[in-house]
Amino acid sequence: MTIKLPDPRNETILIYVGGQLLPREQAKVSVFDSSVQGGDAVWEGLRVYNGKIFALDDHLNRMLDSAKALAFAQIPDRDAIKLAIFDTLNANNMRDGVHIRLTLTRGPKVTSGMSPHFNQSGPTLIVLAEWKAPVYDNSGGIRLITASIRRNPPMCIDSKIHHNNLINNIMAKIEANVAGVDDALMLDIFGYVSETNATNVFLVKRGQLLTPHADSCLPGITRAKVLDIGREAGLPVSERNISISEVYTADELFTTGTMGELSPVLEVDGRTIGDGEPGPITRRLQALYAQRTILEGEPLPF
Numbered sequence: 264m265t266i267k268l269p270d271p272r273n274e275t276i277l278i279y280v281g282g283q284l285l286p287r288e289q290a291k292v293s294v295f296d297s298s299v300q301g302g303d304a305v306w307e308g309l310r311v312y313n314g315k316i317f318a319l320d321d322h323l324n325r326m327l328d329s330a331k332a333l334a335f336a337q338i339p340d341r342d343a344i345k346l347a348i349f350d351t352l353n354a355n356n357m358r359d360g361v362h363i364r365l366t367l368t369r370g371p372k373v374t375s376g377m378s379p380h381f382n383q384s385g386p387t388l389i390v391l392a393e394w395k396a397p398v399y400d401n402s403g404g405i406r407l408i409t410a411s412i413r414r415n416p417p418m419c420i421d422s423k424i425h426h427n428n429l430i431n432n433i434m435a436k437i438e439a440n441v442a443g444v445d446d447a448l449m450l451d452i453f454g455y456v457s458e459t460n461a462t463n464v465f466l467v468k469r470g471q472l473l474t475p476h477a478d479s480c481l482p483g484i485t486r487a488k489v490l491d492i493g494r495e496a497g498l499p500v501s502e503r504n505i506s507i508s509e510v511y512t513a514d515e516l517f518t519t520g521t522m523g524e525l526s527p528v529l530e531v532d533g534r535t536i537g538d539g540e541p542g543p544i545t546r547r548l549q550a551l552y553a554q555r556t557i558l559e560g561e562p563l564p565f
């Protein structure tokens with residue numbers, strides 16, 4: 264299990280909270296904030312590569328859609344959010360090797376309680392930018408177990424909303440911690456593979472690239488990029504139901520996410536995946552993704 268310690272430079276960062284840039288000790292939300300009261304917030308994780316924010320508009324699309332689906336009032340517009348991100352990065356002199364946790368809460372309530380009727384002053388935007396390298400061991404690989412807890416199906420909570428109610432995933436992560444592995448694979452309510460507690464999942468079998476339908480998993484932005492890169496590279500690609508035995512017998516397995524990029528999975532539930540080494544297609548897709556992070560992205564205006 265890899266645990267990377269925080270970069271000491273993060274002790275002096277400035278964090279944007281509701282229109283102000285504050286040192287980390289002062290960067291707080293109210294006890295009346297909807298995120299404290301009910302996990303009532305939406306979020307995105309983004310990365311800055313060499314003076315550019317990767318897939319910025321894709322992340323903002325998902326955040327704005329999530330806020331709309333949750334019926335937030337007075338949602339800030341795309342340009343206002345971009346400006347807050349640029350200001351935060353500029354204030355911290357950050358141009359590379361940075362991860363941004365962008366959160367929009369439903370905002371403070373006039374009294375404790377569940378109802379959005381108590382929200383009378385609009386949402387709170389938080390831009391937390393930290394110096395952070397990809398979190399998994401992408402040159403080696405990671406180990407997973409299958410969690411006993413299942414991913415929420417759309418009839419409970421639609422995974423297309425990227426919300427802060429992360430208890431479902433945290434319960435799975437606790438199972439992974441107890442088992443001493445990196446993360447937990449989560450199945451949907453029908454027993455098909457969905458994603459891990461923090462990332463999407465892909466497998467390679469006889470040269471084919473497969474990933475689950477985005478029914479119970481987050482439709483990840485890295486996932487979409489990898490599907491695109493795979494097709495461009497001429498691989499047969501499909502999104503379909505995948506059962507756990509297909510995972511155990513995959514030639515290659517890897518996870519995807521902004522935070523960790525593409526991470527080879529070498530073991531699931533004690534079964535060695537392929538020959539226990541990162542596979543050639545995973546390596547190729549990692550390299551093609553790395554190229555995209557260099558070429559694409561919204562340039563910082565400072």
Ligand SMILES: Cc1ncc(COP(=O)(O)O)c(C=O)c1O
Nearest residue numbers: 461462463481483484485520521
């Ligand atoms: C549960 C879950 N799955 C997958 C992902 C990866 O998504 P993306 O590639 O958009 O970072 C995330 C990232 O926030 C996540 O929380």
